[in-house]
Amino acid sequence: MRILYVTTNFHSLTLTFVTREVSGLRALGDDVRLLSLRRRAPYESAAPACDLEGCLYLYPVSGGRLAAASLRLLLTRPRRFLRAATLAFRSGLDPLRTKFKLLYQVLAATTIVNDVERAGITRIHAHLASPPGNVAMFLSALCGIPFSFTGHAADLYREPECMDTKLAAAKGLVCISEYNRRHYCELKPGLRDMAVIHCGVDPDEFKFRRRRRDDGPLRILAVGRAAEKKGYRHLLDALALLDSRGFAWTCRIVGDGPLLDDLKRQREELGLASLELMGAQQQDVIKELLVAADVFVLPCVVAADGDIDGIPVSLMEAMAMGCPVVSTRISGIPELIEDGRTGLLADPGDPEGLAAAFERLADDPDLTSELSIAGRDKVERDFNLKREVRKLHDFFRALDAG
Numbered sequence: 001m002r003i004l005y006v007t008t009n010f011h012s013l014t015l016t017f018v019t020r021e022v023s024g025l026r027a028l029g030d031d032v033r034l035l036s037l038r039r040r041a042p043y044e045s046a047a048p049a050c051d052l053e054g055c056l057y058l059y060p061v062s063g064g065r066l067a068a069a070s071l072r073l074l075l076t077r078p079r080r081f082l083r084a085a086t087l088a089f090r091s092g093l094d095p096l097r098t099k100f101k102l103l104y105q106v107l108a109a110t111t112i113v114n115d116v117e118r119a120g121i122t123r124i125h126a127h128l129a130s131p132p133g134n135v136a137m138f139l140s141a142l143c144g145i146p147f148s149f150t151g152h153a154a155d156l157y158r159e160p161e162c163m164d165t166k167l168a169a170a171k172g173l174v175c176i177s178e179y180n181r182r183h184y185c186e187l188k189p190g191l192r193d194m195a196v197i198h199c200g201v202d203p204d205e206f207k208f209r210r211r212r213r214d215d216g217p218l219r220i221l222a223v224g225r226a227a228e229k230k231g232y233r234h235l236l237d238a239l240a241l242l243d244s245r246g247f248a249w250t251c252r253i254v255g256d257g258p259l260l261d262d263l264k265r266q267r268e269e270l271g272l273a274s275l276e277l278m279g280a281q282q283q284d285v286i287k288e289l290l291v292a293a294d295v296f297v298l299p300c301v302v303a304a305d306g307d308i309d310g311i312p313v314s315l316m317e318a319m320a321m322g323c324p325v326v327s328t329r330i331s332g333i334p335e336l337i338e339d340g341r342t343g344l345l346a347d348p349g350d351p352e353g354l355a356a357a358f359e360r361l362a363d364d365p366d367l368t369s370e371l372s373i374a375g376r377d378k379v380e381r382d383f384n385l386k387r388e389v390r391k392l393h394d395f396f397r398a399l400d401a402g
Contacts, residue, residue: 001400002031004116006126006136010048010055011040013280014225017199017313018127023050024389030396033119035112037132047282058135061111069110073142084109084141087169091162098161102134109138116143123396125172128152130161137162137169148172148399150197151180153229153310153331158303163187172399174392176310177332193402195395199313200385203376206287206320211294211372213365217248217274218358221293221323223286223314226257226277229307231299231328233259233266237351238299240270242358249274249358252289256280290321294368295361297326300333301348311336316383319343319375324368326357342378343371 003025007018022032034055073081088102116124116139126136129151140147148170156163167173167188175181175196184191220239224230232253242249251272253263256279267275281289290296296318300309311332318325319336325343327333328350337343344360346353361368 001396002033002120002122003396004033004035004119004121004124004139006035006037006124006132006139007128008036008132009038009040010034010036010050010052015127016049016283017201019048019050020202020385021127021199021389021392024385025393026050028390028393030393033121035116035135037135056112056115058108058112061108065111066107069113070107073110073113077142080142080144081110084138087137087141087162087165091165093160093164094162102162105131105134106138106142109135109142113139113142116145121145123148123400125149125174125396129155129163129166130159133166134161137166140169146171146399148174148396150174150176150199151184152176152199154307156180156183158305158307167191172395174395177335179332179335180310193399195391197391197395198311198383198388200383200388201313201316201320201379202385203320203380206317207291208320208322208376209291209372210322211324211368213294213362213368217250218362219292219294220249220251220297220358221254221289221295221318222251222297222299223254223289223318224298224312225255226253226260226263227307228259228303228305229300229309230255230257231301231348232263234301234349234351235297235299235354236263236266236270236272236275238354238358239272239275241351241355243270243272245355245359247355247359247362250276252276252278252293254278254281254286254289286317287321290318290323293318293323295326295358296323297354297358298328299326299346299348299354300328300330302330309333311383315343316379320379322372322376324361324371325375326354326361336378336383338378341371342374 037058084106089099124136124147126132126149133149136147173194302308328348329345330348339345344357
């Protein structure tokens with residue numbers, strides 16, 4: 001089996017789980033090749049967990065190359081070319097502007113058809129339903145190679161480009177949660193060839209430390225982009241509530257993003273002297289911060305534009321290291337965090353609920369210890385990267401055998 005993995009950027013800090021998955025599949029003997037839609041951007045770079053040698057890049061592409069490749073395929077395989085172009089316009093969910101954007105992706109895909117076919121690819125798999133899933137579908141139509149995709153969050157709920165068309169055309173759907181599986185089935189009832197396969201972490205890479213509360217300030221850590229869906233403004237409101245009650249805490253938020261300046265202003269307005277906004281950090285620094293933390297929080301919300309988290313890998317990493325977690329009841333998060341058993345959940349956009357969770361952990365050392373152990377067990381059992389990659393490997397083989 002020779003798989004072409006497609007995503008936006010294998011160097012992206014937010015897509016490290018994709019390179020971990022690639023590395024795991026290769027360890028099981030799968031020949032995985034790579035297609036990145038974009039070239040490396042320094043502001044989002046991370047050390048990938050897999051070898052990127054031979055990675056193909058789709059963009060940027062010159063107008064001359066686009067025209068030449070498209071004309072060649074129109075003349076040599078007109079039926080496949082027209083099928084791909086038709087797919088761009090088939091969805092009943094997309095506005096006309098999106099359909100022309102999809103047509104451009106069809107034309108761009110023609111420029112790498114030769115590379116894909118020379119590599120002997122037998123399956124195309126995209127991480128993110130759009131745009132990578134779009135490109136995977138168009139390459140599939142142009143080359144006659146089956147494609148599948150893993151949808152996550154924003155790509156399904158904020159930018160669901162040609163989702164009905166992709167669901168009908170895909171030969172295999174990977175769901176990162178039961179929540180996403182239900183979403184697919186609501187969009188297109190009767191779907192087959194689906195599997196719920198989590199984006200896990202390797203527990204062996206995260207040293208477990210059982211947490212026991214001491215008498216010092218509660219040390220709170222959050223890791224994630226400063227974007228609306230992370231709900232950080234509600235966290236800052238919760239910290240202000242703790243201040244008003246004389247509750248001692250320190251908090252670090254790790255991550256860059258469009259709302260970082262807004263958070264800095266909010267910090268000043270609320271007088272949160274014990275809050276540190278650290279910007280983006282590499283994985284080794286984050287692990288050190290997790291070792292020192294008493295609690296990890298990710299107060300996710302649904303953004304105004306529909307953006308939403310799936311099951312954030314940062315929560316899994318914290319749980320693997322024994323750090324009790326606090327998050328919210330949205331999307332697939334309750335599948336990872338069972339309230340009161342493997343972590344604590346508040347309602348989205350509820351500062352009072354977040355503050356109550358912090359106070360509960362501070363006042364109940366036994367609960368802190370229980371959540372520490374149970375969180376690690378949950379990750380080892382249900383979000384273990386090696387087990388999930390094995391499921392994916394077996395799923396791909398079953399699809400190809402069928």
